[in-house]
Each structure stands twice: as structure tokens, then as C-alpha cells.
Amino acid sequence: MAGASHQVSQPLPTPSTSHISFDNVYEPAEDSYLFLDALSSSTEKDFLRSRFSVSSHRESTSTAASNSPTVLEVGIGSGVVLAFLTAHSGEILGRTDILSFGTDINTFACHGAIKTVDVASRAFPTTSGCLGDVVNADLSSTFRDGCIDILIFNPPYVPTEAAPDLSEHDVYNEYIKKPAMESFERDSHLLSLSYAGGLDGMEVTTRLVDDLPRILHPTRGVAYILLCAQNKPLQVKDQIKLQHGFNAETIRSSGQQAGWEKLQILRVWKD
Amino acid sequence: MKILTLNFLTCARKTCKSSPAAFPLHPRDAELEIVETEFNALFIQNILPRVEWDALKGLCTELGLTNVPPEAPEPKELFDTSIKSAGIDEKEKEPTQLTRDLHNLLLETTIQSGKLVCGNCGHEYAIKEGIANFLLPSHMV
Numbered sequence: 001m002a003g004a005s006h007q008v009s010q011p012l013p014t015p016s017t018s019h020i021s022f023d024n025v026y027e028p029a030e031d032s033y034l035f036l037d038a039l040s041s042s043t044e045k046d047f048l049r050s051r052f053s054v055s056s057h058r059e060s061t062s063t064a065a066s067n068s069p070t071v072l073e074v075g076i077g078s079g080v081v082l083a084f085l086t087a088h089s090g091e092i093l094g095r096t097d098i099l100s101f102g103t104d105i106n107t108f109a110c111h112g113a114i115k116t117v118d119v120a121s122r123a124f125p126t127t128s129g130c131l132g133d134v135v136n137a138d139l140s141s142t143f144r145d146g147c148i149d150i151l152i153f154n155p156p157y158v159p160t161e162a163a164p165d166l167s168e169h170d171v172y173n174e175y176i177k178k179p180a181m182e183s184f185e186r187d188s189h190l191l192s193l194s195y196a197g198g199l200d201g202m203e204v205t206t207r208l209v210d211d212l213p214r215i216l217h218p219t220r221g222v223a224y225i226l227l228c229a230q231n232k233p234l235q236v237k238d239q240i241k242l243q244h245g246f247n248a249e250t251i252r253s254s255g256q257q258a259g260w261e262k263l264q265i266l267r268v269w270k271d
Numbered sequence: 272m273k274i275l276t277l278n279f280l281t282c283a284r285k286t287c288k289s290s291p292a293a294f295p296l297h298p299r300d301a302e303l304e305i306v307e308t309e310f311n312a313l314f315i316q317n318i319l320p321r322v323e324w325d326a327l328k329g330l331c332t333e334l335g336l337t338n339v340p341p342e343a344p345e346p347k348e349l350f351d352t353s354i355k356s357a358g359i360d361e362k363e364k365e366p367t368q369l370t371r372d373l374h375n376l377l378l379e380t381t382i383q384s385g386k387l388v389c390g391n392c393g394h395e396y397a398i399k400e401g402i403a404n405f406l407l408p409s410h411m412v
């Protein structure tokens with residue numbers, strides 16, 4: 001059976017989001033699926049497994065290495081990415097004791113996403129980590145300093161004249177069902193929050209990047225952030241390195257256009 | 272919202288970040304509900320070192336939950352060692368009742384509605400249908 005080492009592993013199942021109305025929540029798209037590819041790639045599995053390995057600390061359960069890793073997805077949308085990482089954490093991280101959180105500025109996304117993660121987690125009880133909560137919040141602002149080990153962000157990256165106006169957000173963000181005719185304005189507002197990135201498509205991403213040194217665990221912390229070509233990814237990477245002292249590398253990309261990658265995922269971390 | 276989540280949250284206002292009084296947030300008018308979740312004993316063991324025990328005890332007192340041990344449990348209290356024999360697999364260890372109680376407290380006891388109040392600035396964050404809202408009006412960010 002010499003061929004056994006060439007076993008091709010089956011792709012991990014994509015979580016269901018069929019319970020969500022995509023009238024006002026971002027529907028999983030190419031960018032979401034790029035995260036699933038990236039997180040389940042052998043390079044990232046190896047990286048994450050060695051960073052969060054417990055095997056060398058079997059006997060001493062009190063060492064920091066055996067502590068449960070925490071995951072936070074910022075701007076969780078449908079929840080498909082966090083559900084994937086949580087439900088398959090045994091396959092991806094090699095451990096099932098992770099604790100995952102999500103945030104979104106859109107309360108409809110929060111309600112939908114918590115169910116997406118919960119359903120996926122219950123469907124894979126032998127490989128799943130634990131879901132903490134999904135909270136209605138601005139980016140990572142409500143989490144304590146240094147408490148996140150793995151952060152995921154699929155931002156609103158489309159360049160627009162300005163980031164969406166939030167002056168009426170409170171009204172639009174009320175969790176009530178409305179007839180379609182009355183909900184059009186609200187739903188357009190909520191959807192715009194999932195894609196409109198303002199200048200260079202970077203206004204929201206920059207705010208998140210600026211919070212990374214605070215929110216990430218100082219040694220174990222790692223962030224995965226998606227960029228599109230218009231975000232000027234080379235500049236963004238330089239900025240993250242120079243201003244915050246992190247490593248920043250492209251680990252996955254898709255959609256070659258005239259030699260430029262349309263979408264890419266950065267890994268941001270410290271050695 | 273699960274009790275365990277409160278261990279990781281603080282006031283969303285920038286000016287409260289450095290204040291010890293902003294953690295933990297204080298539940299008020301909380302309606303609790305037990306929501307069953309998959310029991311994962313290894314998770315309980317490995318999350319405990321990350322739990323600020325005094326903060327947990329404090330907020331449980333505020334919620335009227337009385338079954339919290341005075342000190343953070345030791346790893347050896349979480350698994351039954353009486354059946355321990357040579358070469359027993361990590362996964363075969365039998366969790367104690369304490370571990371099941373901690374699972375029930377940290378992951379299954381949820382706040383369905385109420386408020387979370389910052390001990391520093393007094394701002395109140397609402398919890399509705401199990402989801403907490405930490406969005407601030409623009410003048411408070």
C-alpha cells in the first residue's frame with residue numbers, strides 16, 4: 001500500500017446558510033469561499049497547528065499552550081466562515097477546544113450567523129470547537145485587550161465615495177420584520193455596510209488594522225484579512241509591517257486580472 | 272449571551288479601555304435561560320485558565336447564581352482519577368460532576384434579555400433575543 005501517502009483529502013463541507021434572508025445580510029460569495037480555501041489549505045493547517053499545538057505540552061495542562069485558543073470573526077455576515085472554522089476545528093487546528101466569537105454592525109447578520117455556527121457545530125460534534133457568541137458591535141471594539149488568538153476579517157472592501165452614513169443606523173438596525181415595500185431603504189443601508197469601504201475601499205479595514213495590536217494576543221495572535229486589488233495591497237502590507245511591526249504575507253489569492261490578483265488574503269502575525 | 276462570553280468583553284468606549292472598572296460588565300434586569308449545548312470536557316479544562324475567576328464569581332452573584340466554587344478549580348478536580356490506570360487515554364478520562372456543572376454555568380446559562388452596565392462610565396448596553404448590542408452613538412465612540 002505504498003500509494004497511501006498520496007491520499008487526497010476530501011474538501012471539508014461548507015456550512016449551510018439557508019435559514020438566512022439575504023435581503024439585508026451579505027450572501028456568501030467568492031471572497032467568503034476564498035477564506036474557506038485558505039483556512040483548510042495544508043499550509044495554513046500546518047501554520048495554525050504548530051502555532052496552537054498542544055502535543056508538546058501533554059503533561060502540563062496549566063501551560064499557556066494548552067489553553068483554549070479564541071477565534072473572532074469581525075463583520076461575520078452570514079457566519080459561513082466562522083462556522084466552517086469552528087465546526088472543522090479538529091481538522092484545521094488539530095484541536096476541538098477552541099472558543100469562537102463573531103461581531104457585526106448589522107443585527108440581522110448577528111441573528112443569522114449565530115444560527116449558522118450553531119447548526120454547523122452540532123452537525124460535526126467530533127471535530128467542532130465551542131461557539132461563544134455573536135455580538136452586535138463595531139469591529140473588535142468590545143473585546144478585551146490581547147484576548148483574541150485568531151482574528152478573521154472579510155471587510156467591506158469596495159471603493160466608494162464615502163463609507164455609509166450611520167446617522168440613521170439605530171433605526172435601521174432594529175430587529176423587526178417589515179413588509180418588503182417598507183424595508184427597501186433599511187435593507188439597502190444594511191447591505192451597503194457589508195461592501196462599501198470608502199476611500200480606496202480601506203476606511204473600515206484601516207480602523208480594524210489599527211486595533212490589531214490591542215486586540216490580538218501579543219505572542220500567539222494571528223489575523224487573516226481579505227483585500228481586493230483596489231485596496232493597494234502592497235501599500236497595506238508595508239503599512240502593517242512598518243507601523244505595527246507585524247509580518248504580513250499574502251497566503252491565498254483568486255481571480256487573476258491582467259497579472260493582478262483580484263482578491264487576496266493576508267496573514268498578519270508576529271514570530 | 273453566554274456567561275463565558277462576558278469574560279472576554281469590556282465597555283466599547285475607548286476612554287473606558289484602560290479602566291479596571293470597565294470589566295466585567297454588570298448584568299441588570301437579566302432574564303436567564305438554559306440552552307443545551309454539546310458537552311466538551313476538554314474545552315472546560317482548557318478554557319478555565321483563561322477565565323478571570325473573581326470577575327466570574329462577581330457577576331454570578333449579581334445574577335443570583337450561587338453554585339460557583341470560591342476558587343478556580345484545579346485540573347485534577349475536573350476528571351475522576353479513581354479509575355485511573357496506567358496508559359489510560361486522555362479522551363477516556365471520566366469528567367466529574369464539577370466539570371458538567373461548569374459546562375452548564377459557562378456555556379448553557381444564557382442571558383436572553385436585559386442590560387450590561389459599564390462600571391466606569393455607566394453606559395448601558397441592551398441584550399435582546401440573546402444578542403447584545405455594543406454599538407455606541409457617534410458622540411460616545
Ligand SMILES: [Zn+2]
Binds near residue numbers: 283284287390394
Ligand atoms: Zn464604559
